[in-house]
Amino acid sequence: MATSKKKHVKAEEAVVAPVGYTAIPIKFSEEYQSPHYLYVKEHKVREDTDPNKPPNRTLFVLNVPPYCTEECLSRLFSSCCSVQSVEMCGKPTLGEKPEAPKSKFFSTKTLLGFQVAYVVFKSPAGIQAAKSLSTQGPLVISSDKHPVKTGxxxxxxxxxASLVDPVELKTEVDTFMQGYDQKVAEEEAKAEEEDGVPDEEGWVRVTRKGRRPGLPRTEAANLRALEREKRKRARKELLNFYAWQHRETKREHIAQLRKKFEEDKQKIALMRAQRKFRPY
Structure with missing residues (x-):
């Protein structure tokens, strides 16, 4: 038995971490014999520093197993120093943390597989204390006091947790619609204030409700509009006002049709004479 223990210790010591990282052994529960390794290092970036990941106090963790949650990491590293926050994501991120979803009903996203994590300590001493965990025994994720659900x-x-509470959902939808209606009312009020006011280039805004009234016409524009109306009225003629005018119009139309018919007959007769008429 003693020999097997020595071999087990040698196997743990033989674990090689990536360059710049420190391997910390963990295991799911006390019954597990084979440890899993977290690879940690101090989080450092050259540009786009995230205020939620302050330098000298942020630990970058790789190879986080699916059963390990933010609560588990916070509990494991709290033995080193007080943990301020833990952020888990599918892959390393640059810059600021993405905006949190506004709704828990419509913006849910479950992370699957192995992940990375950012552990922020309240004191810079937590970084070195976390690295020193590599020389200790495996840290236990699930215990009787802090069980972790799997399978x-x-x-x-x-x-x-995915089941939706109808009352809570209705409250959130009503709140959203109230904010939306208020936003639409503010936009309409702003559009009404801008009605008829040209921009810097002299253009007047046109919306789907129709063309907005522009600036008042000048005297020259009014005179031009009156001249156009006079010419239009002068071109108009009062046709078919009397019954005899209506009869004369019909007779003229019939006469034109007969004349056209006779001309067509003559054309057909000429084509027949020239043997160019092929009706079939």
């Missing part, structure tokens, strides 16, 4: 129990808990 079917995890699926059941996730399904139960």
């Amino acid at each position: 079917v129990h995890k699926w059941i808990a996730r399904y139960a």
Whole structure:
């Protein structure tokens, strides 16, 4: 038995971490014998420093298993120093943290597989203390005091959390619609204030409600509009006002049709004479 223990210790010491990282052994529970390794290093970036990840106090963690949650990491590293925050994501991020979803009903996204994490300590001493965990025994994720759900129990808990409370959903939708209606009313009020006011280039805004009234016409524009109306009225003639005018119009139309018919007959007769008429 003693020999097997020595071999186990040698196997743990033989683990080689990537360059710049420190390997910290963990295991899911006390019954597990084979450890899993987290690779950690101090988080440093040259540009776009995120205020949520302050330098000298942020630990970057790789190879986080799916069963390890933010609460688990906070509990594991709290033995080194007080933990301020823990952020987990599918891959390393640059710059500021993405905006949190506004709704828990419509913006849910479950991270699957292995992840990376950013652990922020309240004191810079937490970085070195976390690296020193590599020389200690494996840290336990799930215990009797802090159990972690996996397998079917995890699926059941996730399904139960995905069920929507109708009352809470209705409250959130009503709140959203109130804000939307208020925003639309403000935009309409702003559009009404800008009605008829040209921009810097002299253009007047046109919306789907129709053309907005522009600036008042000048005297020259009014005179031109009156001249156009006079010419239009002069071109108009009062046709078919009397019954005899209506009869004369019909007779002229019939006469034109007969004349056209006779001309067409003559054309057909000429084409027949020239043997160019092929009706079939």
